[in-house]
Amino acid sequence: MPHVPRRIAEAVAVLASTLSMLAVAGCLPDDDPMDISTEPRSAENGLDDLSPSEAVDTVIDTLETEGSFHVTGTMDKGAAIDMTYVVGEGATGTIGDSADDSTPVELVSVDGRIYIAGDEQFLAQTVGEAAAETIGGKWVLLGEESAAQFDVLANGRRFAEALLNHSGGQARITGVRDVDGSPAVGLLFPDSGTTLWVAAEGDPVPLRLEKKGASGGTGVLRFTDVGADVELTVPADEDVVDAADLPEE
Numbered sequence: 494m495p496h497v498p499r500r501i502a503e504a505v506a507v508l509a510s511t512l513s514m515l516a517v518a519g520c521l522p523d524d525d526p527m528d529i530s531t532e533p534r535s536a537e538n539g540l541d542d543l544s545p546s547e548a549v550d551t552v553i554d555t556l557e558t559e560g561s562f563h564v565t566g567t568m569d570k571g572a573a574i575d576m577t578y579v580v581g582e583g584a585t586g587t588i589g590d591s592a593d594d595s596t597p598v599e600l601v602s603v604d605g606r607i608y609i610a611g612d613e614q615f616l617a618q619t620v621g622e623a624a625a626e627t628i629g630g631k632w633v634l635l636g637e638e639s640a641a642q643f644d645v646l647a648n649g650r651r652f653a654e655a656l657l658n659h660s661g662g663q664a665r666i667t668g669v670r671d672v673d674g675s676p677a678v679g680l681l682f683p684d685s686g687t688t689l690w691v692a693a694e695g696d697p698v699p700l701r702l703e704k705k706g707a708s709g710g711t712g713v714l715r716f717t718d719v720g721a722d723v724e725l726t727v728p729a730d731e732d733v734v735d736a737a738d739l740p741e742e
Contacts, residue, residue, distance in 0.1 A: 534668065534669045534676075535668070535669060536669050536676070536678050536693035536694075536697075537676070537693060537694045537695075538692070538693060538694060538695060538696070538697050540666075540678045540691060540693060540697045541666050541667075541668065541669065541678050541693070543666075545663060545664035545665060545666055545680065546664075548664070548666060548678075548680060548691070548697075549657045549664060549680065551697055552653075552657060552680075552689075552691055552697055552698070552699055553650075553653045553654060553657055555696050555697050555698055556580065556649065556650075556653050556698065556699070556719070557580050557581075557649075557650055557653070558696075559580075559696065559698065559719045559720035560579065560580050560581075560720060561577065561578060561579045561580065561649070561718070561719070561720060561721055561722075561723045562577070562578055562649065562698070562699075562716055562717075562718065562719045562720075563576070563577045563578075563716070563717045563718040563719075563721070564576050564577075564578070564652070564714055564715070564716055565714070565715050565717070566702075566713050566714035566715055567712070567713065568712065568714070572588065572589070572590065573587075573588070573589040573590070573597065574586070574587075574588055574646075574714070575587050575588075575589075575597075576588075576600070576646065576652075577718070577723055578648075578649030578652060579649065579723050579725055580649040580650055581649075581650070582603065582604065582725055583601070583602035583603040583604060583605075583647060583648075583725050584600070584601075584602045584646065584647050584648070584649065584652075584725075585600065585601045585602070585725055585726070586599075586600060587599050587600065588600065588646070596611065596612040596614075596615070597611075598610070598611045598615060599611065599632075600643070600646065600647065601632070601725065601726070601727065601728065602640075602643070602646075602647030602648070602725075603725050603727050605640070606634060606635075606640070606727075607634070607635045607639075607640040607643050607647050608632040608633065608634050608635070608727070608728050608733060609632065609633050609635065610630075610631070610632045610633065610728075613625065616628055616633075621739075624739040627734070627739070628734050628739075631732050631733060631734050632728040632732055632733045632734070633733075633734055633735075633736050633739075634733050634734070634735045634736060635736055636736050636737055639736065656689075656702065657680075657689065663682075663683075663684075664680045664681060664682050665680075665681045665682075665683065666678060666679070666680060666681070667679035667680075667681060669693045672690045672700060672701065673700075673701070675692065675694075675700060676692070676693040676694050677690040677691060677692060677693050677700055677701075678690070678691050678692075678693045678697075679691075686704060687702060687703065687704050688702070688703055689701075689702045690702070690703075696719075698716065698719045698720075699716040700715070700716055701713065701714070701715050701716065702714045702716075
């Protein structure tokens with residue numbers, strides 16, 4: 494049977510490392526400025542009145558209620574993610590070796606079925622050179638065992654839980670600050686070095702996560718388009734090859 498794609502497996506490992514190291518954020522690079530006001534005030538939506546664990550649960554529940562969200566950014570080891578999640582349905586987007594990767598791996602997940610596509614080199618690493626020659630520009634439908642290893646990237650609820658619950662330490666809540674022009678509450682994780690900024694007005698949706706010492710654009714994830722209407726499109730049958738039908742190397 495085909496093994497798990499190496500490039501995606503590496504991206505998953507990087508993501509898991511990032512998710513497990515949440516805490517107080519450090520400075521951002523000069524080419525990615527973040528305007529943070531130092532004038533303290535209270536959150537209009539009451540998020541800063543909750544305990545840290547209650548705040549984390551509230552953010553996760555809010556994302557689930559909103560139904561969809563978009564995550565973009567470059568993780569601390571360079572892997573770039575650009576994914577749109579539809580909670581309870583699946584996800585679609587790309588994962589690259591870096592922000593400049595011109596041939597990122599494409600991923601579509603719908604109802605537990607995960608499809609991946611990439612360039613010739615990616616396919617050779619994924620299914621072997623012989624099998625790659627039979628695929629051309631088609632998508633590969635992963636088997637159940639392989640698909641299970643991508644759950645954090647293909648399931649919106651799992652992604653949010655991994656991001657917020659695998660913190661490696663107790664969170665602290667800051668006062669309200671203006672973050673890139675929007676009032677936000679920071680969830681700080683002192684044991685690891687990351688901050689999650691959450692909207693302080695309206696629904697408490699995540700805005701931005703940044704790793705301590707983020708530089709050159711790495712270590713920053715942004716959340717946008719929360720609650721947007723998203724339609725996940727499954728690749729046409731004629732454009733899909735089932736991994737189970739590919740020859741073994």
